[in-house]
Amino acid sequence: MPKPTTIIFPSMDVRGAASGGSATSGGGVSIELDSVTKTYPGQDVSAVEDFSMRIEPGELVMFVGPSGCGKTTTMKMVNRIIEPTSGSIRIDGQDVLSLSPDQLRRHIGYVIQQIGLFPHMTIADNIATVPRLLGWSKKETSARVEELLDTVQLDPAVFADRYPRQLSGGQQQRAGVARALAADPPVMLMDEPFGATDPITREKLQAEFLRLQADIGKTIIFVTHDFDEAVRLGDRIAVLSERSQIEQFDTPAAILAAPANDYVASFIGSGAALKRLSLMPVTSADLSFGAPASGGKRPQLDPTATLRDALDLLVVTGAEALEIVDADGTRLGCLTHAAISAALTQSSPTRGAGPAAGEGVHR
Numbered sequence: 001m002p003k004p005t006t007i008i009f010p011s012m013d014v015r016g017a018a019s020g021g022s023a024t025s026g027g028g029v030s031i032e033l034d035s036v037t038k039t040y041p042g043q044d045v046s047a048v049e050d051f052s053m054r055i056e057p058g059e060l061v062m063f064v065g066p067s068g069c070g071k072t073t074t075m076k077m078v079n080r081i082i083e084p085t086s087g088s089i090r091i092d093g094q095d096v097l098s099l100s101p102d103q104l105r106r107h108i109g110y111v112i113q114q115i116g117l118f119p120h121m122t123i124a125d126n127i128a129t130v131p132r133l134l135g136w137s138k139k140e141t142s143a144r145v146e147e148l149l150d151t152v153q154l155d156p157a158v159f160a161d162r163y164p165r166q167l168s169g170g171q172q173q174r175a176g177v178a179r180a181l182a183a184d185p186p187v188m189l190m191d192e193p194f195g196a197t198d199p200i201t202r203e204k205l206q207a208e209f210l211r212l213q214a215d216i217g218k219t220i221i222f223v224t225h226d227f228d229e230a231v232r233l234g235d236r237i238a239v240l241s242e243r244s245q246i247e248q249f250d251t252p253a254a255i256l257a258a259p260a261n262d263y264v265a266s267f268i269g270s271g272a273a274l275k276r277l278s279l280m281p282v283t284s285a286d287l288s289f290g291a292p293a294s295g296g297k298r299p300q301l302d303p304t305a306t307l308r309d310a311l312d313l314l315v316v317t318g319a320e321a322l323e324i325v326d327a328d329g330t331r332l333g334c335l336t337h338a339a340i341s342a343a344l345t346q347s348s349p350t351r352g353a354g355p356a357a358g359e360g361v362h363r
């Protein structure tokens with residue numbers, strides 16, 4: 001992949017030179033917001049007030065909160081679609097207010113719910129927009145377009161020359177992600193990117209996105225209304241209330257195990273224990289090695305499955321225990337209801353701590 005013509009985030013200079021040009025080589029950079037406030041003209045109350053947060057390179061941070069709490073305003077100040085009233089924002093240590101907004105936006109991927117593909121341009125031309133603005137050659141640009149269409153699982157032979165209206169909602173969303181990744185930006189801002197898709201497409205896009213992020217390791221701010229989406233995707237979740245006040249900022253496992261207050265607890269909703277089990281691999285429970293009880297055959301589960309999968313299987317089959325067996329057929333032990341309950345109790349992390357051992361199976 002060609003290198004951007006202008007490097008605006010200092011550490012990207014080093015990484016860009018060393019990357020050798022893979023499709024997904026960018027890595028991420030830190031984002032720091034320091035006492036950021038936004039008061040819209042004519043408004044008495046700020047939409048965002050005194051917001052401070054540091055996001056580590058390569059981290060995927062979810063902003064969750066009710067409609068109107070200031071999630072989008074906070075996020076859009078990072079690429080200066082909205083200008084802060086006061087405070088500072090640094091990307092890779094560099095003050096974004098010192099950069100030209102156009103330059104800044106070419107180095108920050110942006111994906112929104114409405115997708116924002118240009119309707120009169122083909123999918124290939126849509127994806128090529130930023131590389132062209134950055135002065136990449138035709139050959140480099142078309143190679144990049146093809147590579148990205150492959151990355152988001154849209155066959156270039158089928159989709160490159162189509163127009164957005166000739167794609168399904170989920171396909172358009174994938175093309176939107178490809179366009180945001182075109183110039184390999186170190187930072188991505190995603191505003192309810194999967195919000196308009198049906199539940200099945202949404203789950204598929206989330207799974208694809210997790211696989212992609214495991215490779216590309218961008219620094220991502222991802223806005224969602226959906227707490228379950230935040231749990232599934234986020235390295236950390238910021239639960240926000242009015243004026244973007246941070247009620248809790250921690251890993252999904254830590255928030256589920258120890259919500260900071262009633263507001264956060266109400267946001268988690270029912271089923272916190274089940275949500276936590278979906279973050280824990282079966283191997284985080286104590287597996288026992290006794291012989292199968294009544295000689296009957298027990299249902300089997302792969303060690304990559306979660307404790308939530310295990311509980312589902314126990315309930316559906318009515319079995320008293322499951323056998324955990326790896327892909328080579330080696331028996332790792334058996335898993336009981338009691339062991340699942342014990343794993344849940346033992347793994348309760350203290351507030352502010354990282355994920356408990358074995359949690360975080362989604363990444």
Ligand SMILES: Nc1ncnc2c1ncn2[C@@H]1O[C@H](COP(=O)(O)OP(=O)(O)OP(=O)(O)O)[C@@H](O)[C@H]1O
Pocket residue numbers: 040041043047065066067068069070071072073074225
């Ligand atoms: N251009 C604007 N002028 C005045 N007020 C605005 C403007 N844009 C947003 N607001 C107000 O700022 C507050 C925060 O809006 P924002 O869009 O950031 O919230 P949000 O949490 O992203 O909401 P949603 O989840 O519904 O998208 C809201 O009260 C909104 O009405």
